[in-house]
Amino acid sequence: MADIIVVDDISDAGVLVKRILERGGHKVTAFTEEEDALTFVRKNKPDLAILDMKLKKMTGVEVLEEIRKLSPDTKAIMLTGYPTLETAREALRLGASEYCVKPIDKGELEAKVAEVLAG
Amino acid sequence: MSFITQLFRHWTYQVFAPGSLLRAKYNAFKDLLRSDDICLSLIADLEELAYGQDKADQARVVWLCERLSAAVERLVGNLMTMSPTRYMGLPEHFKKIDFYLRMALDRPGGDIAPPYLLSLTEAAGRQELAGGKAANLGRVAVETDLAVPPGYVVNANAFHYFIEAAGLRRPLDRRLRQIVLSRPEDVPRLAGELMEVILGAEVPQGLAAQIQAAADELSRGGRLLAVRSSALAEDSELSFAGQYASELHVRPDDAVESYKRVLAGKYCSRALVYRISHGLSDTETAMSVLILPMIEPKAAGVLYTLDPEGCPLSGEPEAMSLFAVSGLGESLVDGSRTPRRLLLSRRGRPKILEACSGPGPVPLSEASLADLREAGLKLETLFGRPQDVEWAVDAEDRLFILQSRQFHMDAPRHEARSVPRAEVLASGLIRASGGVAAGTVRHLRTVGELTSFPPGAVAVTSTLPPILAQFAGRLAAVVAETGSRASHLASVARENGIPVLVGPGGFQSLPEGAEVTVDADAGAVYAGRVEELLPPPSVEGERVADPRFARILPLTAKLSLTDPEAPEFSPEGCKSLHDMVRFCHEKGVAEMFSLVGKGGRGLASSRKLRTELPLVLYLLDLEDGLFDSGRSRSEVLPEDIKSQPMWAFWWGLADRSVGWGDLVHVDWEELDRVSAGIFSKNSRLLASYAIISADYLHCMIRFGYHFSVLDSVCGHEANGNYIQFRFKGGGGSLEQRLLRLEFLTGVLTRLGFECSTRGDMLDAKYARKPENDTQKRLAALGYLTAVTRLMDMGLKDREQVEGLVDQHLRRIERGRA
Numbered sequence: 061m062a063d064i065i066v067v068d069d070i071s072d073a074g075v076l077v078k079r080i081l082e083r084g085g086h087k088v089t090a091f092t093e094e095e096d097a098l099t100f101v102r103k104n105k106p107d108l109a110i111l112d113m114k115l116k117k118m119t120g121v122e123v124l125e126e127i128r129k130l131s132p133d134t135k136a137i138m139l140t141g142y143p144t145l146e147t148a149r150e151a152l153r154l155g156a157s158e159y160c161v162k163p164i165d166k167g168e169l170e171a172k173v174a175e176v177l178a179g
Numbered sequence: 180m181s182f183i184t185q186l187f188r189h190w191t192y193q194v195f196a197p198g199s200l201l202r203a204k205y206n207a208f209k210d211l212l213r214s215d216d217i218c219l220s221l222i223a224d225l226e227e228l229a230y231g232q233d234k235a236d237q238a239r240v241v242w243l244c245e246r247l248s249a250a251v252e253r254l255v256g257n258l259m260t261m262s263p264t265r266y267m268g269l270p271e272h273f274k275k276i277d278f279y280l281r282m283a284l285d286r287p288g289g290d291i292a293p294p295y296l297l298s299l300t301e302a303a304g305r306q307e308l309a310g311g312k313a314a315n316l317g318r319v320a321v322e323t324d325l326a327v328p329p330g331y332v333v334n335a336n337a338f339h340y341f342i343e344a345a346g347l348r349r350p351l352d353r354r355l356r357q358i359v360l361s362r363p364e365d366v367p368r369l370a371g372e373l374m375e376v377i378l379g380a381e382v383p384q385g386l387a388a389q390i391q392a393a394a395d396e397l398s399r400g401g402r403l404l405a406v407r408s409s410a411l412a413e414d415s416e417l418s419f420a421g422q423y424a425s426e427l428h429v430r431p432d433d434a435v436e437s438y439k440r441v442l443a444g445k446y447c448s449r450a451l452v453y454r455i456s457h458g459l460s461d462t463e464t465a466m467s468v469l470i471l472p473m474i475e476p477k478a479a480g481v482l483y484t485l486d487p488e489g490c491p492l493s494g495e496p497e498a499m500s501l502f503a504v505s506g507l508g509e510s511l512v513d514g515s516r517t518p519r520r521l522l523l524s525r526r527g528r529p530k531i532l533e534a535c536s537g538p539g540p541v542p543l544s545e546a547s548l549a550d551l552r553e554a555g556l557k558l559e560t561l562f563g564r565p566q567d568v569e570w571a572v573d574a575e576d577r578l579f580i581l582q583s584r585q586f587h588m589d590a591p592r593h594e595a596r597s598v599p600r601a602e603v604l605a606s607g608l609i610r611a612s613g614g615v616a617a618g619t620v621r622h623l624r625t626v627g628e629l630t631s632f633p634p635g636a637v638a639v640t641s642t643l644p645p646i647l648a649q650f651a652g653r654l655a656a657v658v659a660e661t662g663s664r665a666s667h668l669a670s671v672a673r674e675n676g677i678p679v680l681v682g683p684g685g686f687q688s689l690p691e692g693a694e695v696t697v698d699a700d701a702g703a704v705y706a707g708r709v710e711e712l713l714p715p716p717s718v719e720g721e722r723v724a725d726p727r728f729a730r731i732l733p734l735t736a737k738l739s740l741t742d743p744e745a746p747e748f749s750p751e752g753c754k755s756l757h758d759m760v761r762f763c764h765e766k767g768v769a770e771m772f773s774l775v776g777k778g779g780r781g782l783a784s785s786r787k788l789r790t791e792l793p794l795v796l797y798l799l800d801l802e803d804g805l806f807d808s809g810r811s812r813s814e815v816l817p818e819d820i821k822s823q824p825m826w827a828f829w830w831g832l833a834d835r836s837v838g839w840g841d842l843v844h845v846d847w848e849e850l851d852r853v854s855a856g857i858f859s860k861n862s863r864l865l866a867s868y869a870i871i872s873a874d875y876l877h878c879m880i881r882f883g884y885h886f887s888v889l890d891s892v893c894g895h896e897a898n899g900n901y902i903q904f905r906f907k908g909g910g911g912s913l914e915q916r917l918l919r920l921e922f923l924t925g926v927l928t929r930l931g932f933e934c935s936t937r938g939d940m941l942d943a944k945y946a947r948k949p950e951n952d953t954q955k956r957l958a959a960l961g962y963l964t965a966v967t968r969l970m971d972m973g974l975k976d977r978e979q980v981e982g983l984v985d986q987h988l989r990r991i992e993r994g995r996a
Contacts, residue, residue, distance in 0.1 A: 143278040145285055159282065161275040163268070165751065 061085040062177050063104065067097045067123060068112040068139065073164070077110055077139075080166050081173060094118050098126055105131040108177060110160075113140040113147060121147065124154050135176050139164070201870065204261050204770070205801050209875070211257035211767040212892065212899045214250050218760040221247040222736045226673045229728040229736065232613050236451075237460035238355040240731070241284050247735060248277050251756045254763045261770040268750035269759075276734055276756060283730035288348075289339030289462050296337070296389050299330045299469075308334045310409030310467035312582055315562070319580050323557050326579050328471045331393040333438060335411055335465035337386055341442070345380035351446075351461065360455060366448050373446035378439060387435045393470055394434030402472045404429040406437040408444060409467040427507070428473060441468050458725060474579055476571035478505050478542040483586055484555040485565035486522065498522040499555050505542040507571075523552050543572065550578045558583045599712055601696065601705035604689055608682035608702045611643070611662060612672035617696040617708040618655030620689045623647075625928050637695055639685045641931045642947060643668040651675045656697035658685040658704060661897070661948055671738050680704070768890070768903060789814040792833060794882070796867045798825075804871030824876035824893040824902075825869055827954040831961025836990065876957075882968040889960060893953045900953045901946035904932070904960055906967075907939060911974065918974040919967060925984035930959055930991070959991045 064086050068074040074090035081088045089106075091097040094115050101109065109127055111120040118126075124136050138151045141162040148159050157176040160169060225243050227233045255273045258266055302309035303317030313332040320327040342348055354369045354376070382390070398404055407425040424444030429437045444450065445466045454464055486500035501521045519541050543551075551570065558566045562583065569582040618637040621628075632638070635655045638647065643662030647654070651671050656678040662669070672679045678699030689695060689704060696709040705712075733755060740748055740758040743765050753759045788796040798805070798815055800822075809819025817833065820826045869878040874894030880887045887906040892899055906923060916939045923941055924934045931952075932943040945956050966987060974980065 143274075145281055148278075148282055149285065161278050163271060163275075163751075 061087065062107040062173075064088045064108045064110065064173070065097055065100060065106050066090045066110045067094065067115060067120070068092065069114065069116045070112075073112065073139075073162070076164060077169065080164070080169055084170055084173070086173075092116070094123055097123065098130065101127050101134060102130045106134055108135045108137065108173065110137045110139060110173075111156075113138055113142075113151075121151050121154060124151060124156060128155055137172060137176055201799070202801055205870070205872065205875065207257045207260035208767055208770070211254060211261070211763065214254040214257060215760060215764045215767075216896070216898050217250045218247060218254060218756070221250060222757055222760070223669065223673075225728075225731075226736050229725055229732055230613075230673055230676075231725060232673075234360040234455050234458070236355040236358050236455050237286075237727070238352040239357070239359070240727070242352075242356040244280055244284055244731065244735060247756055248280060251759050251763075252277070254760060258763045258767050258770070261767060265770075266750055266766065269753075269762075272750045272753050273759060276753065276759070280731070280734045280756070283734060286460070286462065288343070289465055290336050291340040291343050292336055293340075294336075295334060295340065295386055296393055297332045297334055299327065299332065302332045302334075307411065308336065308467070310335065310411050310469075311584065312407065312409035313467055313469045314409075315583050316469070316580070318561065319558065319583055322561055325554050325557060326577060328474060328579055328581070329397065330469055330471040331397065332409060333386075333390055333393075333468045333470065335467050338442065338465045338467065339462075340386065341380070341382055344383040347376055347380055350376045355461060358451060358455060360452060363452070366452060370446055370448040370451055373451075374443040377443040377446065380439075382435055382439060390435050390438055390470075391431075394431040397470060397472045398431040403427075404431060404434060404437075405469075405471045405473050406434065406441050407469045407471070408441050409469045410445065411463060411465045411467070434470065438468050438470075442466050458727060471581075474571050474573055474581075476507060476579075477574050477576070478503050478547075479507055479569075479571040479581075480504055482551055482555050482568040482570060483565070484559045484568065485525070485586065497525050499525055499552060501548075501551060503542055521548075523548065523555075525552075525556070544576060547572050547576055547578060554578060554580065599696075599705055599709045601707055601709045604693075604695060604704045604706055605658070605680075605682070605684060606701075606703040608658070608680040608704070610679070610699045610702055611659075611669040611681050612677060612679035613699050614656075614676050614678040615696065615698045615700065615712045615714060616655040616678050617694065617713060620691055620693045620695055622686060622691050625924075625934055637689070637697055639689050641686075643679070643681070644933055644944075644946070651677060656680075656699070658682075658689060658697060660685050671741075674732075674737065768901070786813055786815050789816055790833070794867060796869060796880075799868070799870045801870060801872040801875070803873040804875075820871070821873065822871035822876060823874050823950070823954065824891045824957050825871045825878070827893065827957035828876060828878065828889065828891075828961040831958035831963070832965050834962050834965060837962070837965040880964055882964070887964060889957075891953070891957060893950060893957060895950055897949045898947050900948055900950065901944065902932075902953060902956055902960070904941075904943040906941040906943075913939065915974045918977070918980050919970050921977065922970065922974075922980045922983050922987075923963060923967065925980065926959075926963060926988055926991070929984075929988060930956055932956070962991060963987070 061084075064081055066074045066077045066081075066088060068077070068090070069092055071090070071092050074092065078088040078090045089100060091100070094117055097109075100106070109124075111123055113120040115123060120138055120140075124138070127134055127136065136151075136156040137158040137160055138148070138156045139160050139162060140147070143159070143161050151159065157179065158172045160172060221243055225240070225247070228235050228240060228243075252273060255269050259270065297305070297309055297313075299313065299317045299320050301317070302313045303321040304314055305317070306314040308314075309317065309332045313330075316327055316330070317332075319325055342351070351373060354373050358366060358369055360366075394404060405425065405427050406429050424441050424447070426437050426441060445461075445464070454461075480501065480503035482502070483500040486498050499522070501523055503519050503521070521541065541548075550572075554570070555566065555568060558568055558580070562585065565586040566583050567586040568580060571579045571581055573579065616637075618635045619633070621632055621636040621638055623632075623638045623640045632650065632653050634653045636653060637656045637658065638654055639658045640647070641660045643657070643659045647657065647668050654672075654677055657668070657672065658680050660681075660683050662679075662681045669679050671677075678697045680697060680699050680702060682702075694707050696705045696707065696712055698705065698709075698712055735756050737755045738757045738761060739754055740752055740761050742748060746752075748762065748765075750762065753762055786798055786800075788798055790796070798820075804822035804825065805815060805819050806821045809815045812819075817829055820829060867878070867880045867882075869876060871877075874892055876889065876891045876893070878889040880889070887904065889902070889904050891902040893902075894900065904927075906920070911919070920936055920939060920941045923943075924936065927943045928934050930945075931948075932945045934941060934943045936942070945953070948956075970983075
């Protein structure tokens with residue numbers, strides 16, 4: 061099973077994602093602080109990062125750019141409550157594999173995570 | 180209106196102005212029904228394209244999706260107006276699906292970065308930028324010693340840049356989305372307009388200057404130019420042979436205009452139809468243009484390096500086929516001159532195996548023939564497959580290669596469909612979902628019978644109820660007396676490749692248990708299994724969707740919410756726009772159904788119906804439900820009723836054969852409970868109510884110990900019509916009450932209602948039928964409401980019930996007095 065991190069400035073949202081994915085047997089670490097997440101990525105090179113678009117100091121897209129530098133093989137799924145085509149395009153251009161719009165749907169999240177990890 | 184304002188209005192009205200709330204709910208419901216109809220039509224249109232029953236430009240797919248999304252948003256808004264708090268997650272989930280759909284439709288626009296011109300050498304192998312023709316010719320120039328004229332390619336990025344800079348995308352898409360291949364008569368007009376859009380636009384200055392410079396360079400020494408199409412998908416897997424325009428003898432000062440004319444050729448009727456029928460988008464087939472100097476040839480023509488017809492006379496199995504004319508080769512390609520055709524040996528010494536058609540001497544020297552044969556073999560080696568080569572030989576006997584592309588064998592001929600000899604049981608029916616399937620006829624009268632259906636049945640039904648969708652896996656085909664392609668069921672059927680036909684007479688012409696073949700494409704049903712029509716077993720039952728729809732269909736047309744009783748039947752359970760449509764329709768009807776609480780709250784401004792019948796009925800006219808004569812009086816007479824469904828219902832209710840007696844029919848249970856006789860029998864708390872408009876009726880009838888709720892739209896639009904009838908309670912024992920339900924179910928089922936019972940409650944539905952049929956059922960319900968009011972008390976056994984069903988059906992069939 062995969063090593064996954066979740067970065068969301070609201071800890072509840074992160075915990076929800078963590079719960080859903082842990083039930084699927086994944087190892088999940090949730091972060092609310094961008095710096096902590098990036099330190100973790102540098103050290104552990106996780107398989108997948110699930111990033112909220114709106115974080116405390118940076119945007120999810122900026123964190124994605126950092127992650128690509130630190131651990132190019134880490135895949136990414138973006139999360140957002142206020143989707144726009146522009147940010148979605150930008151995230152996909154920077155290498156995000158998928159895009160999840162809140163409210164998070166359990167089945168949808170599981171399916172997308174499985175698909176991204178398989179591809 | 181913002182959500183908060185709406186909610187505020189809801190509460191305010193509930194407390195202060197109940198009549199206004201009803202009105203707003205009713206208007207929202209009417210709009211909901213209209214939106215529902217629009218949504219289902221759009222879904223049907225999308226599915227026809229996705230499953231290849233019709234073909235259209237990608238611009239139409241995008242446009243249909245955008246319209247569908249807007250219609251569903253409106254539908255969601257209608258339901259939220261009807262009940263601002265009950266479906267809180269709905270708008271949010273709509274936004275989510277809408278966003279995923281926009282992502283799925285989001286195609287990268289073409290790249291508009293320079294450089295815009297490439298030399299032929301630079302174009303070598305770069306099909307995605309220079310188009311097939313130029314990329315291939317570039318490879319010939321770079322990788323062989325064969326002579327190719329010098330040339331430039333105005334590449335695909337230049338095309339995108341031109342479209343973008345001149346602002347042509349929208350005017351082009353606006354016309355492209357109107358093209359549907361099943362309406363070929365519209366294509367020439369739209370093609371003309373599309374070409375006009377290109378021809379009327381200005382090539383950006385910088386680009387025009389570069390084209391001019393290239394033209395000047397190539398025309399040095401006074402030569403004229405050839406300006407040829409080299410579209411992105413041209414000469415690849417698809418040939419596009421002869422679809423696009425080329426111009427010869429172009430003067431260098433006309434080069435820029437000629438470039439535009441070749442671009443415009445992309446939108447001529449035949450090129451549009453060819454492109455769309457092969458499922459390519461406008462952007463995918465961006466037009467590159469090849470500019471070459473004209474060669475004044477002694478002879479020119481075409482060479483097929485491997486002619487599949489072989490060489491019958493000499494007995495050699497393989498040969499090259501050479502077509503030659505003296506002078507320019509264009510007259511050959513466009514068919515205006517008959518060439519000499521020679522067959523050349525592919526192996527051993529070069530020789531003419533056969534000189535086939537055409538008059539006059541061969542316009543080529545022996546050396547040129549040897550050159551051509553040699554060139555053909557080299558090109559075949561270079562591209563790894565047989566080639567179709569355009570060539571020219573000039574006055575000095577030098578051979579030039581002008582074009583080399585994959586040689587396409589003839590496409591397999593489509594056999595004309597023979598008319599089967601089988602007996603025709605039904606014909607002239609309308610296709611709601613295409614395909615052919617065979618199976619055993621099963622008449623479906625109640626939904627409950629579905630569970631006992633054997634797999635592979637041909638269901639014959641009176642309508643197309645959405646619930647059939649749940650049993651899609653068991654159905655071979657469906658023949659319905661009424662219904663349309665714009666129904667949920669037809670949609671699911673198209674997805675599952677189940678043929679569905681609609682038209683009257685199914686029950687009579689298709690006998691129960693008979694083996695039949697349903698040919699939805701021909702609108703006919705034949706007796707027995709007609710093997711010649713049936714698809715080969717491997718593809719039976721599965722319809723492959725166009726891959727371009729792979730991401731779009733799950734978000735639009737796919738229907739997974741089929742069971743309103745299931746826990747997933749919720750806003751969160753909606754995975755597609757179709758799910759949302761299904762959800763909103765179901766809940767909208769339910770909201771309307773619960774319009775009147777049992778206390779009759781919200782009916783303060785209603786007026787009493789004056790009648791000799793011993794019942795108390797209040798009417799609330801929402802809009803045009805009463806004639807002017809009845810509007811001013813405080814009591815309304817039956818003849819004041821203008822509302823179509825109310826009048827029909829009343830007609831049945833007031834049937835003289837009923838025998839009413841003189842008991843005033845009020846809610847005795849309520850009377851017992853609240854007052855033990857203190858309340859007046861005319862109290863509004865205990866009476867029956869009807870909310871009416873010109874084509875709407877919501878009626879709550881309280882007779883003695885039972886009550887029934889009737890909700891109906893009855894107007895000109897068959898698709899919007901429905902009757903929903905609920906019957907509950909009674910003064911008799913439970914057994915007697917159930918016997919009465921059995922009686923009602925027996926009669927209603929035979930009148931075409933779908934019935935289901937839970938406890939002592941009956942739900943009956945009748946939907947999407949013409950006005951006249953709906954009216955007859957409403958009158959029947961009126962009649963039944965009257966005759967059943969005290970029936971339970973007198974019921975003893977099933978035999979008696981069966982007798983009553985027949986007796987009352989005869990009465991209803993005879994026509995109401």
